[in-house]
Amino acid sequence: MSVPRTKAPEPELRRSVTPWGSFSWGYSDVGADIFVGLGLVLAWAAGATNVAFLFAGIVYVCIGLAYTELASTYPVAGGGQYFVMRGLGDLFGFIAGWAVLLDFTIDVTLFAWSSVDYTSQLVPALVNSAHPWLHFLVVLTLVLGLCLLNVLGVRESTAFNGFVSALDVISETLILCLGFLFAFRPGLLIHAMHFSWPTPYQLMLGTSLAIVSFVGLESISQAAQETQRPASIIPRTSVALILTILIFALAYSNLALGLHPWHPITDAHGHPMQFWQIFPHNADNQGKAVALLAEQVPYYGAFAALYVPILGAVLLLISSNSGVFGSSRIAYAMSSANLLPSIFQRVHARFRTPVISIVFFSSIAVIELIFAALPALVPAASHLYSQFFHGENGLEFLADLYAFGAATSYSFVFLGLIALRLHDPLSPRKFKIPLNIPMRIRGERVDFPVIAVLGFIGIFSILLFTLRTHALGRIFGPTWLVLGVVLYLLYRNHRRLPILRSRRRDWRTEQIDILRRSGELELMDEYLANLKASDARRAGQT
């Protein structure tokens, strides 16, 4: 008889992501947003661009704090979808995850599109309005190329992400510092705010687009399972990311309104214009706002004009790529949780990548691209869009859906946070959002999060702004959700799983396992002690 062998442990993801690595994963996603969002918000919110960014920024801080608390308490891959599923149950977890999937597919197209827009600053042949077919084909090639790279398992490394992020942080800080130092006129800012204040409708639209500049915190949570000491590191990297992005967004919006251009800008009649006035009704400029602003910074602008379009294009392409692998990762996590069919878990035998997920969601990205590019490609379609969708351009259509998906998933994340505070008060929270109301529920001390309620009101109002002001977003966004829910119900029925209720899970054992695997042994001890004390209290009561 042979000696019994011990079972080899299941292979786990190696925890190799350092604080800078974690920050750069988030930054390469969120940091790229301002490259897209700035021009769109300037186009609609005009003199109130800074106010739109401030409102969206406050909501974003609340979102960031919520993600920080949740990702450090539950350091698992899955992000928002996992938190909502754990707090509100399977159905809402699915809706939140499905909304994030919409965002990731839009992310692929929107950022590839914008990457080409930035490149067009150096290669005029790629300007969308002049050569729409070439622009479309290049974006399509990029999307298909990223899909192929992800199928083959080729990914940009954390080191590359870290390098590009560092370069971009330095570059943006330089642009802003030198811009404020040499080209900022407080008088121009006040003038723009006073004489170019938008209508309430435009302000709502601008604010809903401003949230586009703050989407992507999900990436830090996505990498939680690979981050060293996630409960300690993620709060820091998240807060740092929130602050950095907020500083950049507020600074860019104020600088753009108060910028005294280095090279004079005039309209068709030769009248001088303020910098921000080049964005309304000009989709080409909207797509490359940061490059145009950098060019107008005295002295440094000559150098910035050469590299900012390239840096922007690379950062946007990384962000686009994060949409491809992010969607496949979320689909994989949702499939593991029985929220999506197991086909999305299927891994290619040779490349060891979730091919079906990648190809499926990349195909959706391509459909979105075709829909966004159609008015520019086919004049007849342009007429149709003008008639039914207020003539939104391709970039605006993508941004609409992006804002819708983000606002929907973030709304659920806030609700999930509140539910988890009430249902799971025993899990140690290394980071807890401040401003709480202490109370007792079923004998346990619970901190009710006031910020989460305020954040929910803020993001829900942005969701309403989106539905109110975006003609395309209010049709396609809810359609996506309804379609998803129908698929979910059919799938659960087919698998004979609870349809509207959740599957039974042992969250206690899972939480202990999560903390053990993440190397947060002190938190695991604290959790076990909390459970013991709670059980003893309950036994004493009975």
Next chain:
Amino acid sequence: MALGNDVHVTLAGAIVALIIAAMVGATLWWMLHPPSSYVQRIAKRAESELERMVGSLIVVFSPEIDSSHMLALAVKLARGERSELLAIYIIEVPYTLPPDAEMPSEERAALDALGAAETIANNNNVTIRTETVKTRSTKQAVLDVAKRVKADLIILGSFREGKYSGAPLGRTIEEIAADAKCDVLIGVEGKHGTLLIDETLQSASPQTS
């Protein structure tokens, strides 16, 4: 309002520029310096111990002590930690002979051992000093040299094959380990490891089937 190619610095602009630079810098600095965990503190302590442990290394050879496999390890250690490395060959002179008696075969063996040590060090770009010591007591000679060069770590191989004399690691090695004032690292080659197991105990243990 004339817009043109002129530049002038405003106080508000300069203050905002300063605030942006300070805030971005401070945020990133704070992020990159998280407090260490209990496990990390243990690891850091162990690492700093290593720095203290390997400042000066002695690798000991003698007719009884074969340290050639440990020398390669010592060289790698010295290379990584930039330690001072000394290889000594101890020749024990019996009391029947005068202290400076010539012992050609042992001296020849010393040349071979120390020559090999220099070759390994040269191959790894590490500076090594070598020394042959004649003594009445190997243990005392090793301890004296360690004291003289202020060694942090004495590295010893195991006994030579065929010289097993009852003490699992060889009596001299055990005495050095017991009396040294610094850390001692003893390496037993895998093929010799089974000699350390008490055979009577092994035969008494139940068979696994």
